[in-house]
Amino acid sequence: MSSVRPALLLAAAALVACGHPTPRNDGASARNDRPAPVVVPAPAWCVDGWCREKPALGITRSIRGTGWNDVWTLESTGVVHHFDGTKWQQFDLGLRPPQAAYALWALGPRSAMFVGAPGSGRRYDGSTWRPVEPESYSLWALSETDAWAAAYGNPYCKLQHWDGVRWTKDPFNGAVGGTLIGIWGSATDDVWAINNGGTILHYDGSQWTIVVDDLHVGLQPVIAPPTYPRDWQLTSIWGTGRRDVWVVGGYQLRPIVLHWNGAAVWAAAPDDAWATTLYTEALYHWDGKAWRLHSLHPHAGIQSIWGSGPRDVWAAGTALLHWDGASWTDRNLTTGDLAGAWFASADDGWAVGRGGAILHWDGRAWSRAPSGTTRDLFGVWGAGARDVWAVGAAGTALHYDGAQWTAVSGAEDDLTRVAGTGPGDVWLISPGNNWHWDGHRLEARPAPAGIATGPSGELWGFDATSLVHWDGTAWQPQSEPFPDADQGGWRVNAIFPTGNTVWGVGGNVVKWDTGKPSTPDLPAPAQGFFGPDYYELTSVWASSPDDVWACGGTQVLHWDGHAWHRFHLPGPRLVAIAGSGHDVWAVGDLGVIYHLRGPDGRR
Template sequence: MERRRFVATALGAASAGLVAGAASAAPAQARTQGVRARAEWRPVPAPGADPGAQLLQTVALDASLAWAVGEESRGSADERGRPLAMRWNGARWTRSELSDAAFTGGLRSVAATSPGDVWAVGSAESGPGRILRFNGTRWRAVDYPHTPDTRLWAVAAGPDRQVWVTGLHEGAARLLNWNGVRWRWLDPLPVDRPEYADLTSVTVREQGDVWVSGSQTVEAAWVGLVARWDGRWAVLPGTGGIRSGISGVLPLAKNDVWAVGAAFGVGGPPGKPPGAVLVHWDGTEWTSAPKDIGPGALTGIAGDGQGRPGWICGWEFWDQSRTAYLRWDGGAWKLVRGPADEAVPNPYLSGVTRVPGGGYLSVGRTHHGTGPSVAPYSETTLPG
């Protein structure tokens, strides 16, 4: 279990969203250019959370309604806080009341089908993972089939309003499906050690197939994992290198898939940063895409809503003073830096989402780490 906690902490929550952008685009060429494009992002207020707070993932319904989830009141890496949900109104984030669904722990992932149908999953200090649902008025805890050891990682909602949750149940990584009437656990992920597979992100395409990503144990090490569910499992070859994990996946088609994450490799001095992972699947093999970013991690990816890649968010070790993004320009990934702010000298992004109608939102925390000084942080490309 130590490996699982290490990978989850290192990569953070994965990016899962409402629905992936429309598919059927031609496979994109996996390459990048070392061009630093002009900044297009600006910070937006996210006040109201208790000290020791961070946002891990976000989903948008339109330019004036989005949700982000995470944790607040976390004193240290080993001291759990309380779940945090924040609502975007087009100009700023405000804290949402969770008193009817309170527990010790945090929320990892959020998805939505409508303003009155928002879902979040998280982990508690003790007991099984938690599912919360917002009905347009308040958040409430949702019961689902579980054991005391059930863990939940990520949630996504499809165009048919079905909800998909990744988790560990009865000793194996699985998908949990809500069809509008009942919950059902699907078959275990068919890997050699399903009890040591972490499915930390989930995405649903408009065609209905469900994609998951994370990490799995292979020959006493762990490698990046991507798999597809369309009535049966299809596990793609491992990717990312030794001691790596995939934190987000963007499936544009079955033969056009982008994945992002981090790889820690073997050896090196204590505190050595990971290397950013950016790979492309063409239906036959993974190809590592060149990227104009140094050691660090790529934590989330979002499409443009037209069947093409959009933005990747991440963190770069050598320049921690500003956020780091990769932007798809139609044929290559270009590095884009976020705004400089002396009040936020070390921001860290955990997730990015497309805003229907245009624009993007990203979320994270003001410092790379945990503790009372950490606060929620967010940026957007939406006009101010």
């Protein structure tokens, strides 16, 4: 059995998968001069002409592997990444809610499997991903012919075994409630399982038995809060051999670590273990004497840890981080939530979002651009390809001059929107003060709550009561006061002008022709998991009065000059829509980007 001490996930409230011991490769894992990894995009996944140019980030539920050059990650959306030591390859399997992926296992570069909600499981044979049966939160495999998964859901823990041909249910049902959320083993006759209610089970090669039923009786945790109530939960299990098994859990972000050494129950820890409290930026390392804190960036959201050796440890969640024995580095393959997009042309566009993320589209692929900030960005707009603005939290204002992004000082509050008529007439909008750029400096000036620039450079705005137009010197009212939203009126989230016509969206669509409003009929909303997915539109964009697009939730609406048509794009929530000519992009949560090409929406 390997002497490597694997990374250890310490989670406070999660459903996470477990790992298995892997061969040590000190020569490989010690290298710090490996080539910088690149990403090989997955084939686009398309629905109704909309293609996901960039898979949604999702939440990385699990990271597993067999060595430094064979690392796999699984996201809740069914996106799998594989690292071969040089490059990352994406597999976007296009799971649709309520499908969700939970647990991953890897046996080599040509053998991986994941399980999840009903209909979500897949197995990779080196060339093809095929459906697998288990509906499970947890998965463990020793070989191609020996794997265990826990049946999905309550009221009883039900285990299933894979023999290389089929899955069979184990006769063990027991009086064990809750859900089995962790399985790990060192051999065919040494497999452990835990449920979220605190029960610990062991398999000896012939049957499963309950080893621990009450965590409050006779246990001395390695780490524990001063008092731990009876509703604390176990969340993950991992080990290196029969006498080195870790079980972790917690209660309200207070961690608990238990350790089995084969003789005394829950005894001393080894000298190299990693742990994290779920959804935080903190990682803890045990060096044999004490736990030491490693603070990471604020959006790490760690859910899973895996390593092939002390100099090759990976941590993943809403970020992807790597430990080389000396420091943690960000190896993120994508970005978090996206909040805004703007395009100068079909081959030159920008998207911005969480943690200072800025992405650039060059007509072929999206790439990350350095922003110089970790603050969330909410909006982007440009007067031209070499004159682009991005705005965000705490007065963050960035300007792109065609070569690089630089910070512009002078603004305050959270800036949520940006638009203008040219390089010397740019407006930055916040819930507090609004700011105007005259080409030299920012100055606080009154402005409406929301603004947008049309295809011809016309600048319009709206506030809680009316529509306004910027005539170059002042904001002029252009409509009657809005009806009170509480009295069946409108709640406007965004507008977009096309000449004398202005479109507004919110819970419905409003059209102003020369200041006179109308509310067109919309197609019935898509059916969600719990019923109709009623419209909550957050963004609108148009290339002309007869080509208008709006998005919100998982739906996109299109006006073709005669009627509105609906597209349902399952997955993360769509937040912003923008385009150039007949090319349209919708971006949103978890970094999702959909692209529609061509006048008829077909590739």
